[in-house]
Structures are given as structure tokens and as C-alpha cells.
Amino acid sequence: MKTRESSLLPLEDAREAALFFVVGALCFLAALAALSAKSTYGAARAWTAEVEGEFTVSLSGADAAAADAAARLLAQVDGVKEARAFSDGEINALLEPNFGRSGLPADLPVPRLIAVTGEADADDLGARLSTALHEAGYDAAVDAHAEWAGDVRNMLSVSRIAALSIVALLSATAIAVIAFATHAALLARRDIVDVLHIAGAKDRFIASLFERRFWLLGLRAGTVGALVALASVAILIALSRSGAERTGLLPQLSLDFPDLAVLVVTPVIAGLAARIAAGITVMRSLRTVM
Amino acid sequence: MTQLRPDMFEEAAVRLDGVSLRYDSSEEILSGIDLVLKPGSFSFLTGASGAGKSSLLKLLYLAQPPSRGEVSLFGRPTSRLPRDQLSALRRRVGVVFQEFRLLGHLTAYENVALPLRVMGRKETQYRRDVEELLSWVGLGERLHKRPETLSGGEQQRVAIARAVVTQPNLLIADEPTGNVDPDMAARLMRLFFELNKRLGTTVIIATHDLGLIRQIDAPVFRLADGLLVQESGATTPTARRRTDPLKAMP
Numbered sequence: 001m002k003t004r005e006s007s008l009l010p011l012e013d014a015r016e017a018a019l020f021f022v023v024g025a026l027c028f029l030a031a032l033a034a035l036s037a038k039s040t041y042g043a044a045r046a047w048t049a050e051v052e053g054e055f056t057v058s059l060s061g062a063d064a065a066a067a068d069a070a071a072r073l074l075a076q077v078d079g080v081k082e083a084r085a086f087s088d089g090e091i092n093a094l095l096e097p098n099f100g101r102s103g104l105p106a107d108l109p110v111p112r113l114i115a116v117t118g119e120a121d122a123d124d125l126g127a128r129l130s131t132a133l134h135e136a137g138y139d140a141a142v143d144a145h146a147e148w149a150g151d152v153r154n155m156l157s158v159s160r161i162a163a164l165s166i167v168a169l170l171s172a173t174a175i176a177v178i179a180f181a182t183h184a185a186l187l188a189r190r191d192i193v194d195v196l197h198i199a200g201a202k203d204r205f206i207a208s209l210f211e212r213r214f215w216l217l218g219l220r221a222g223t224v225g226a227l228v229a230l231a232s233v234a235i236l237i238a239l240s241r242s243g244a245e246r247t248g249l250l251p252q253l254s255l256d257f258p259d260l261a262v263l264v265v266t267p268v269i270a271g272l273a274a275r276i277a278a279g280i281t282v283m284r285s286l287r288t289v290m
Numbered sequence: 291m292t293q294l295r296p297d298m299f300e301e302a303a304v305r306l307d308g309v310s311l312r313y314d315s316s317e318e319i320l321s322g323i324d325l326v327l328k329p330g331s332f333s334f335l336t337g338a339s340g341a342g343k344s345s346l347l348k349l350l351y352l353a354q355p356p357s358r359g360e361v362s363l364f365g366r367p368t369s370r371l372p373r374d375q376l377s378a379l380r381r382r383v384g385v386v387f388q389e390f391r392l393l394g395h396l397t398a399y400e401n402v403a404l405p406l407r408v409m410g411r412k413e414t415q416y417r418r419d420v421e422e423l424l425s426w427v428g429l430g431e432r433l434h435k436r437p438e439t440l441s442g443g444e445q446q447r448v449a450i451a452r453a454v455v456t457q458p459n460l461l462i463a464d465e466p467t468g469n470v471d472p473d474m475a476a477r478l479m480r481l482f483f484e485l486n487k488r489l490g491t492t493v494i495i496a497t498h499d500l501g502l503i504r505q506i507d508a509p510v511f512r513l514a515d516g517l518l519v520q521e522s523g524a525t526t527p528t529a530r531r532r533t534d535p536l537k538a539m540p
Binding site for chain 2 (some may be wrong): 006008010011073192194195196197199201202203205222225287289290
């Protein structure tokens with residue numbers, strides 16, 4: 001009769017169940033933080049690209065026809081993809097929150113607005129637009145949204161650093177917790193370690209028992225944490241899509257291939273961290289005995 | 291011309307040279323101990339409780355380095371040996387602990403097989419040997435029982451089977467009869483002697499059971515005040531004796 005050899009370490013006990021929960025929770029948080037960091041990166045790219053290519057030109061003392069002529073002039077400037085004068089309706093819509101639905105008095109001098117979209121690689125486009133308008137005799141101001149774009153970039157940089165710091169902190173915490181738990185497990189099973197040691201087991205042999213145990217624990221706990229993170233993100237995506245018109249500037253959550261890769265890698269990293277921490281802890285502890 | 295005999299070339303199984311032991315900053319438990327156990331010898335170690343018997347045995351099975359002096363096993367000084375070579379030496383030593391130290395999550399069979407697994411043997415290689423050994427110690431029907439379901443005497447025999455399953459060169463037993471009745475004690479002592487006689491295993495038994503010691507013709511070392519003195523007997527290998535030192539036993 002062939003039987004399967006029992007593990008030389010006893011089955012998991014309550015301490016390992018608690019550790020499983022802690023590692024799973026840390027992996028869940030780390031996966032969410034990693035996904036948030038990635039979304040923030042994506043949003044940062046999209047927002048800055050959107051803002052940096054856009055210019056708003058305001059013409060003082062010009063009517064709709066003059067604005068259309070100026071837009072045509074701007075469309076011919078090198079590096080301009082599109083230039084379009086705002087209609088009265090569009091201007092009224094922009095001013096509606098302040099002036100109500102009745103519109104503006106006809107004699108109120110309101111600047112005409114032209115929206116200009118530049119090519120991605122157009123250098124110094126704002127200055128060239130301004131020069132073209134002044135040479136044509138327009139009283140115009142060109143707004144490159146530089147201040148707002150700078151604020152967005154600063155805010156996104158802080159968000160990225162915060163997200164990456166959280167990922168790093170959670171990862172370090174998980175490793176420290178695992179190392180501490182391994183040491184506790186080793187102390188709790190000192191009798192087994194002693195018997196193996198006296199029976200002639202090499203340090204590497206004993207360490208490999210703990211490494212295997214904690215590799216599997218980290219892998220399983222990490223998988224549970226990653227799956228819960230996956231479910232959470234899926235729910236957030238569903239919720240954000242149900243209120244899509246109000247998401248505004250929030251980072252767009254997604255579950256594309258890189259996101260799934262993050263979720264797959266999380267348990268592997270947790271398992272490896274647990275295995276390495278266990279190996280180092282056991283080898284160090286064994287070196288304190290003969 | 292001097293006649294050459296085989297035992298002239300034999301290394302001592304155990305050699306202690308000026309060995310002392312103290313834990314941390316406490317007083318010395320063992321002081322300047324010299325001891326030689328020849329291969330195939332059978333000896334007792336005795337002394338009052340707390341005299342340091344278990345500490346001396348710890349030195350012999352390489353669980354504790356001495357504070358001073360040198361412990362040599364099978365001709366190899368252990369103080370400068372790399373860890374892997376210490377492990378290799380430990381595999382040549384079988385230990386019966388006073389408190390058995392069986393692993394509670396393993397069956398009797400698995401406990402006995404443990405040293406063989408440590409040595410990297412496959413179950414197909416050792417299964418029959420382990421089963422036969424457990425049958426030999428009267429536990430053929432209790433192979434797959436866990437220690438908690440075994441009596442004290444049964445656990446003792448599992449511990450002994452584990453200690454001898456690798457056919458060690460040196461067998462160290464710490465109070466092996468302390469938890470069993472006199473009949474079982476006699477049976478176990480006979481088992482140790484059989485191992486010594488049949489396999490040439492060097493045996494040293496720590497006990498404070500003077501009645502047991504008196505029944506057996508073997509050298510007795512006594513520990514008192516940290517010093518070791520030989521009280522009786524010669525250290526010649528019992529395997530070469532003509533008489534059975536256990537003949538007076540029940």
C-alpha cells in the first residue's frame with residue numbers, strides 16, 4: 001500500500017489562520033493601491049495631454065463675423081489642428097450659471113471666444129497664435145491654461161507619489177508581518193525543530209519546510225486578497241458607469257491586461273516575500289544553536 | 291615485538307577532553323570532564339537529580355557546545371567542524387529523550403521514519419524496515435496510532451525505535467526507564483543490550499535507578515559536583531565479552 005508522507009510540520013493552527021487573514025488583507029490593500037496608482041498614472045497622462053493641447057482665444061470688441069475670420073486665420077497657423085469660434089448659444093451656455101437662461105443684453109461688450117486645438121508636437125504655439133492675431137490687428141488674449149495645467153500636474157505628481165508610497169508601505173508591512181509570524185511559528189515549533197536538528201537535519205532542510213509552508217500561505221492569502229480587490233474594482237467600475245455623467249475629473253477605473261497582471265502578480269509577490277522571510281528567519285534562528 | 295590488535299586502531303566513539311559547561315553567567319555545571327567511550331561499549335551515567343546528567347548527554351549528541359574543552363565523536367573534534375559536518379555526525383547518533391519528544395502530529399510509524407526522511411530516504415526504501423522494527427518492539431499493531439493514543443511504555447518504545455532505526459554508531463538514552471514499570475524497564479534494558487551486542491552500537495544510559503545498574507555488569511560513571519568519576523567496571527566493548535551482563539535480570 002502506498003501512502004502519502006505527512007508533512008514534518010503540523011497542519012496550520014489558529015496563529016496561521018490569523019496570519020492568513022492579515023496577509024490577505026494587506027495584499028488586498030496593496031493590490032487596490034497598485035491599481036489606483038496605475039489609474040492615476042493613466043489619468044495624469046490623459047488630463048495633461050488634453051489640457052496642454054488646448055488654447056482659448058478671447059477677442060475684445062469683435063462680433064461673430066470677426067471671430068469667424070480670426071478663427072480662419074488661426075487655423076492657418078503652423079501647428080494648429082483646429083480653430084473654432086464659439087457661437088452665441090455656446091457663449092450663453094457658458095455664462096448661464098451666472099446670468100440665467102434669458103441670455104446677455106445685446107449691448108453688453110462680451111469678448112468672443114475661439115477654441116484652438118494644437119498639434120501634439122507644436123512648439124511655442126501660444127506665442128505664435130498671439131503674434132498672428134496682433135499682426136492682423138485683433139485685440140486678443142491667448143490663454144494656454146498653463147496655470148491650471150501646472151496645478152493638475154502638481155496634484156497628479158503628489159497623487160502618484162502617495163499611491164506608490166502606499167504600495168511600498170503595504171508591501172514592507174506584509175513582509176515584516178510575515179517575518180514576525182515566521183519567527184513566532186518557529187518558536188512555537190521549537191520542539192519539532194530540535195528533534196529534526198538532533199536527528200541530523202541540515203539547516204537548509206529545516207528552513208525548506210518553513211519556506212514551503214509560508215510560500216503556500218502567502219500565495220493562497222495573496223490570491224484571496226487579489227480576488228477581493230478584483231471584485232471591489234469591478235463593483236466600483238459598475239457604480240462609476242451607472243453615474244458616468246458625474247464622474248468628472250475622477251481617474252477612470254478599468255480592468256485591462258496590465259490591471260489583471262497586477263492582480264496575478266500580487267499573490268506571487270506575497271508568496272515569495274513569505275518564503276524569503278521564512279527562510280532568512282529560520283536560518284538565522286538555527287545559527288544561534290550548535 | 292608488540293602484537294598489533296584491531297582495537298589499537300579504533301578511534302574512541304566518544305572522547306571528552308577537559309570539558310566544562312556553564313549556562314550564561316551561572317556556575318559551572320560540568321567541570322573539566324575527561325571521558326572515553328570505546329566503540330561497542332555499554333556504560334551507565336548516574337548521579338543525583340540536577341547533577342548535570344542531561345547536560346552531559348546534550349554535549350554528546352551535539353545539542354550544546356561546551357564552555358571549555360573538546361568533544362570528539364568517532365575521532366572528530368567537533369568544535370571547528372562546519373555545520374553540515376555536525377549534521378552528518380548527528381546522523382550517526384541515536385537519542386532516546388527522557389520525555390520521548392515524539393512529534394504529536396505524526397503516527398508511530400512516521401515518528402520512527404523521521405530520521406530516515408531527514409537522511410533523504412524514500413518511503414519505498416524504508417517502509418519494511420520501519421514496520422519490522424516497530425513489530426520487534428511490540429508495536430506491530432499500533433503503527434498508525436498517534437503518540438497521544440499510546441501508553442507511556444508504548445511511547446517509550448516508539449522513541450527507542452526512532453533512535454535505533456538508522457542503526458546508529460552511538461546510542462544515548464536519558465532516563466529511559468524513568469516512566470515505566472520495573473518489568474518494562476527490564477525489557478527495555480535488554481533491548482539496549484541486544485542492540486549493543488548485535489550491532490556493536492556504543493550505548494550510554496543516564497539513570498538514577500541504582501537497582502537497575504546493580505543488575506548489569508557495565509561501567510558506571512557518576513556525576514557529582516560537576517565532576518565525573520568512574521565507579522565500576524571496565525570500558526571494554528561488551529560485544530566481545532563472553533558473559534551476558536543481563537543474565538541476572540528478570
